Every structure is written in structure tokens, then in C-alpha cells.
Amino acid sequence: MTLPTRDTRVTYPDGALTTTTEVVHVAPLGDGGLAVITDTTSFHPVDAAWPDQPADAGVLRTGAVAVPIRDAVVAATDGAELFLGGDIPVRKGTAGWAFLVAHLVGDDAAIAQGDEVQIESDASVRAALSIGHTACHVASLALNRALAGSWSKPAREDALGSPDFDGIAIATSRIEPNDSIDTYRLNKSLRRAGFDTGAVADDLLDALAATIDATLADWADQGAAVRIERDGDGLTDRRYWVCEVPGGTARIACGGTHVAALSELGRVQVRFELGEDAGTPVLSMRTTAHRDH
Numbered sequence: 001m002t003l004p005t006r007d008t009r010v011t012y013p014d015g016a017l018t019t020t021t022e023v024v025h026v027a028p029l030g031d032g033g034l035a036v037i038t039d040t041t042s043f044h045p046v047d048a049a050w051p052d053q054p055a056d057a058g059v060l061r062t063g064a065v066a067v068p069i070r071d072a073v074v075a076a077t078d079g080a081e082l083f084l085g086g087d088i089p090v091r092k093g094t095a096g097w098a099f100l101v102a103h104l105v106g107d108d109a110a111i112a113q114g115d116e117v118q119i120e121s122d123a124s125v126r127a128a129l130s131i132g133h134t135a136c137h138v139a140s141l142a143l144n145r146a147l148a149g150s151w152s153k154p155a156r157e158d159a160l161g162s163p164d165f166d167g168i169a170i171a172t173s174r175i176e177p178n179d180s181i182d183t184y185r186l187n188k189s190l191r192r193a194g195f196d197t198g199a200v201a202d203d204l205l206d207a208l209a210a211t212i213d214a215t216l217a218d219w220a221d222q223g224a225a226v227r228i229e230r231d232g233d234g235l236t237d238r239r240y241w242v243c244e245v246p247g248g249t250a251r252i253a254c255g256g257t258h259v260a261a262l263s264e265l266g267r268v269q270v271r272f273e274l275g276e277d278a279g280t281p282v283l284s285m286r287t288t289a290h291r292d293h
């Protein structure tokens with residue numbers, strides 16, 4: 001069976017939940033499941049390099065049968081072999097490689113290359129992850145703004161012109177339904193770059209959170225709109241999250257899914273915690289969108 005030579009086309013960046021498409025490859029997996037690759041998909045997969053947003057939930061319909069999709073991951077092939085997720089040996093976009101969305105299903109699914117299938121993502125799961133992801137981006141911008149006075153040297157700037165604490169210190173980012181958790185390393189290189197880690201001391205964190213919450217409420221009140229811009233419809237074509245906040249347009253490289261306006265987030269609240277990882281102080285920020293308020 002030949003392997004695809006072109007990236008999977010993706011429609012989820014535009015908000016699509018369903019697509020009718022052709023199966024271009026089916027590969028058996030070591031764990032007894034199958035990886036189903038289609039020409040096009042509306043199903044958001046977890047990224048291999050920066051796995052912040054989990055995969056959608058949903059089904060793949062073939063004839064009258066709805067096959068549950070257990071997970072969806074990025075795959076890549078050089079034409080000879082198929083690699084999944086963390087096993088991909090090259091960087092995304094490497095010439096001569098096709099980057100694919102692999103829908104993982106049980107091996108009892110009767111699916112073959114050439115079949116026409118419908119792919120359906122669950123709307124409520126997608127909406128909750130889109131809310132979590134948009135809230136995560138705006139909270140990071142509001143965090144950078146709140147900490148802008150805590151730098152003694154010029155630092156790289158974020159999309160709105162504040163020193164990019166988020167981009168410089170981030171260690172991990174995880175998107176959850178209506179929620180996200182970012183962790184930041186408060187290490188020596190951050191201090192050498194001019195950041196005063198005293199600004200995120202334990203007794204200042206509640207006030208910092210309140211400042212960020214107020215900024216986010218203000219941006220949402222002013223009707224800030226969100227959109228995705230992209231260079232093409234292939235999985236590896238560059239995509240950007242663009243948000244028109246008062247005083248500027250934020251543009252951040254991002255492959256995830258998002259809501260269309262900050263007003264859809266409801267009241268957004270951040271909470272901080274200090275911890276440590278092998279002796280390095282770590283700040284974590286949990287961002288929660290309370291849609292019911």
C-alpha cells in the first residue's frame with residue numbers, strides 16, 4: 001500500500017467539525033489498533049512537537065457504522081515508512097516528507113484505502129478546548145503586560161510590545177476544557193536576562209492575578225475579535241492566532257482551535273502557584289473561563 005506524498009488538508013482551523021473525505025492509507029498499529037489517514041480532516045490532532053491541545057473526540061463514519069476515534073496524532077512519512085507522534089525523526093515541514101493526521105481506531109473497524117468516510121468531531125468537546133486555548137493565549141499576553149515593569153534590561157517583545165515573559169520562561173502548556181495550565185521556569189538565565197523574580201514572590205501573586213483578570217475583562221468588554229490566519233490548507237502550513245485587542249493586534253503562531261471573540265470566554269480568572277522542579281523555582285498559571293457568568 002502506497003504512503004501519501006502530500007500533507008493532510010485540515011479544515012478545523014476554520015472551525016469545521018465534519019468532513020467527507022477519502023481514506024488514503026490504513027496502517028496497523030503495534031497495540032492492535034489502526035491508523036486511518038484521509039485526504040482531508042476536520043479532526044484536530046495532538047501535535048508531536050508542542051502537544052498543548054489534546055485531540056478532538058468523535059467518530060469516523062463508514063457506511064452506516066460509526067467507528068469511535070480513540071485519539072488523533074500527527075504522523076509523517078518519507079514514502080518508505082510511517083512514523084507516529086514522538087517517533088517522527090524529522091522536524092515538521094522537512095522537505096521530502098508528508099505530514100499527516102492519523103485517526104486511531106480499533107482494529108475491528110472495516111476501513112480500507114479508497115473508502116469514502118465522514119469524520120465528525122464532537123461539538124461540545126471542541127468548543128470547550130477552543131475556549132481553553134483562546135483563554136490561554138490572552139492570559140499570557142495579560143501576564144506579560146502585568147510584568148512589563150519587572151525587567152531591568154530590554155527583552156524580546158511579545159505580540160503587543162510587552163517584554164515576553166511567557167515566551168522566554170515557558171516550560172509547558174496544557175489546554176483543558178475551558179481551562180489551561182502554563183508553567184514557567186524562574187531560573188538563572190531568566191534573571192540574567194533582566195527579569196526580577198521578586199515580582200512573582202508568593203505574597204504578590206493574588207494581586208498579579210487580579211491585575212490580569214481585570215485586563216482580560218476589559219479586553220472582552222471591548223469586543224476583541226479572534227481569527228486564524230493561515231498560509232495554506234496543509235497540516236504544516238503556518239497558522240496564526242490573531243486577536244484585535246485595544247491598542248494592538250496580537251499575532252501568535254498556533255496550530256490549535258479557537259473561539260471567534262473574547263466575549264465567548266465569559267469571565268476569565270487566573271490563579272498562580274509557586275513550586276519547583278529539581279531545584280528550579282517554577283511558577284504555574286491556571287486560566288479558567290467561567291462561561292456561565
Ligand SMILES: [Zn+2]
Nearest residue numbers: 133254255256
Ligand atoms: Zn496556541
